[in-house]
Amino acid sequence: MSHPGTPTATWRVLNLSLELDEPESVLRARAAARAGVSADEIRGLRLGHMALDARRRGARGRVRFVVHVDLQLDAGLESRGNAAFAKALRSGRVIPRMPPAQLAVNAPHISLREGSGSGPRVAVVGSGPAGLFAALALARSGVLVDLIDRGPVLTERSRAVAQFLGTRNLDPEANLLYGEGGAGTYSDGKIYTRVDHALEAPILDEWIACGAPEEIAYDARAHIGTDRLHRILPRIREGMEALGVRFHWRTRLEGLVVDGLAGSQRVSALRTSAGELPCAAVFLALGHSARDSLETLAAQGLMLAPKPFQLGVRIEHPQGLIDTARFGEAALARRLGAAYYSLTSRAGAGAAAAHSFCMCPGGQIVASVNEAGLLCTNGMSNSRHSSPYANAALVTTLGSSETGPGVFAGIDYRERLERKFFVEGGGDWTAPAQRACDFLAGQDSEELVSCSYKMGIRPGRIDALLPEAVRSALGRALEYFDRQIPGYAGPEALLVGIESRSSGAIRMPRDEATRRATGFTNLYPVGEGAGYAGGIMSAAIDGARSAHALLGQGTGG
Numbered sequence: 001m002s003h004p005g006t007p008t009a010t011w012r013v014l015n016l017s018l019e020l021d022e023p024e025s026v027l028r029a030r031a032a033a034r035a036g037v038s039a040d041e042i043r044g045l046r047l048g049h050m051a052l053d054a055r056r057r058g059a060r061g062r063v064r065f066v067v068h069v070d071l072q073l074d075a076g077l078e079s080r081g082n083a084a085f086a087k088a089l090r091s092g093r094v095i096p097r098m099p100p101a102q103l104a105v106n107a108p109h110i111s112l113r114e115g116s117g118s119g120p121r122v123a124v125v126g127s128g129p130a131g132l133f134a135a136l137a138l139a140r141s142g143v144l145v146d147l148i149d150r151g152p153v154l155t156e157r158s159r160a161v162a163q164f165l166g167t168r169n170l171d172p173e174a175n176l177l178y179g180e181g182g183a184g185t186y187s188d189g190k191i192y193t194r195v196d197h198a199l200e201a202p203i204l205d206e207w208i209a210c211g212a213p214e215e216i217a218y219d220a221r222a223h224i225g226t227d228r229l230h231r232i233l234p235r236i237r238e239g240m241e242a243l244g245v246r247f248h249w250r251t252r253l254e255g256l257v258v259d260g261l262a263g264s265q266r267v268s269a270l271r272t273s274a275g276e277l278p279c280a281a282v283f284l285a286l287g288h289s290a291r292d293s294l295e296t297l298a299a300q301g302l303m304l305a306p307k308p309f310q311l312g313v314r315i316e317h318p319q320g321l322i323d324t325a326r327f328g329e330a331a332l333a334r335r336l337g338a339a340y341y342s343l344t345s346r347a348g349a350g351a352a353a354a355h356s357f358c359m360c361p362g363g364q365i366v367a368s369v370n371e372a373g374l375l376c377t378n379g380m381s382n383s384r385h386s387s388p389y390a391n392a393a394l395v396t397t398l399g400s401s402e403t404g405p406g407v408f409a410g411i412d413y414r415e416r417l418e419r420k421f422f423v424e425g426g427g428d429w430t431a432p433a434q435r436a437c438d439f440l441a442g443q444d445s446e447e448l449v450s451c452s453y454k455m456g457i458r459p460g461r462i463d464a465l466l467p468e469a470v471r472s473a474l475g476r477a478l479e480y481f482d483r484q485i486p487g488y489a490g491p492e493a494l495l496v497g498i499e500s501r502s503s504g505a506i507r508m509p510r511d512e513a514t515r516r517a518t519g520f521t522n523l524y525p526v527g528e529g530a531g532y533a534g535g536i537m538s539a540a541i542d543g544a545r546s547a548h549a550l551l552g553q554g555t556g557g
């Protein structure tokens, strides 16, 4: 606890060790010693980051936690001649911690209290994390917002998803990609990022306030899980409605009403499937799968550019195989939770680099599709990671040298392969699958191991279906990863395909400072569909940052 009235500063003490059996209370003395201060000088303490270090250490094969602790100390301590503290700072064991940003910003000069009174509101298109947190940051700052999404509210969306799984009838507007919460609503809900951004803390706080566990604030592998996400999202929505946000479900953006001269155009209204919606500004948070919308917007003069994207397969193992490799014994998973991995292989011997991505411990493979005739897989899991399967994307990066030139060349390339896999699976979202060892040997899998994918699998020659650039990259990665996780490419490892939407293939160029789309004065492209995010947290940060840009308060970094 901090002493009321005493100004404090926050410092992060890095790399404290915590044994599995030790209580967190030991960290106070340990942090004080490492920072060169006495425990009495600590005015407040919280876990900043906690990661399991499962690397084997000597003969004991010890698994432990590595913890960063945030200490509140009296302001100015660094200039009070404490030699031990000064040494800790010089060594980099202790670093200053910037105060977290706020979602709400005070921008009284903005005549935009956009949407005040009867004037047009700010329109946000897309209720995924980018759109949601753009809208929330605006609403918290006093701006009135209309949020539209082509998909339905969560209860209706869940019914459509259940119907798809049960009957294979796909609703192209209500599925694993479209509807309340966006693409991550049926996911592992992993929310850690590689970027350390000041907006991460307030975004995490929103999730925690709406029911996410407090550990997400520091857990290096924080995940929410589909079950909890489905309780949290309606609470976020209700809070936003209380702030005046109007949600328009089943409302598809079909065009923009634009005025002004080329180079400084202004969007005055959205054309939607439910009629025209006037707007003071618009945030485009469409995700990476709305090809129809992108084509319409491109035809209306919105600049689009191709960007590199990832493509490969889903790989699945028994979770016990991963637990044993990571913890030394599968039984530890009962205590520590299902083990995860993140692996990378470098380019070499004529093959491109590849990596694992979006690993779902104790999860299941799902068909993340929004269109008939296309197959694309991804992974999700519940908060307890309780399924006996571990799946992850195994992907390589492709660009115009593989796809050819053109804005839509990446999407065309991706869709050709998605169609091929759909047909190979039998045309009903059954997925082609091949054991990893058969993929490497270039042969049929006569027998497949069991798989979490509820739409079913059938033997397919994934090695032959994939383009050579992808096949060779994944082959090299499998051999390399097998040395790190024994059995990774063994007979229990199953490849299921295709995994083609780990990232978007298009970017909407925008000005770095104003974050407005090139040529527009009030259009803000955000999130994964705009090419500026690759996951739930990065999309949420991107949306909120652009909201701050509209309010004239850059949240840099």
Ligand SMILES: Cc1cc2nc3c(=O)[nH]c(=O)nc-3n(C[C@H](O)[C@H](O)[C@H](O)COP(=O)(O)OP(=O)(O)OC[C@H]3O[C@@H](n4cnc5c(N)ncnc54)[C@H](O)[C@@H]3O)c2cc1C
Residues within 6 Å of the ligand: 125, 126, 127, 128, 129, 130, 131, 132, 148, 149, 150, 151, 176, 177, 178, 179, 180, 181, 182, 183, 184, 185, 186, 187, 188, 189, 190, 191, 251, 252, 253, 254, 285, 286, 287, 288, 290, 293, 358, 366, 368, 378, 379, 380, 526, 527, 528, 529, 533, 534, 535, 536, 537, 539
């Ligand atoms: C199955 C699955 C699992 C995933 N797991 C994770 C994970 O564990 N961790 C992680 O960080 N990331 C995960 N991801 C990726 C993550 O979900 C995305 O990176 C993130 O959702 C992107 O956010 P976004 O807001 O940019 O777009 P999206 O979340 O895709 O949201 C876009 C929204 O826009 C709407 N929309 C599209 N076109 C229109 C239109 N014309 N009019 C109106 N509305 C429109 C859509 O209905 C959708 O709701 C997963 C993705 C999938 C599919």
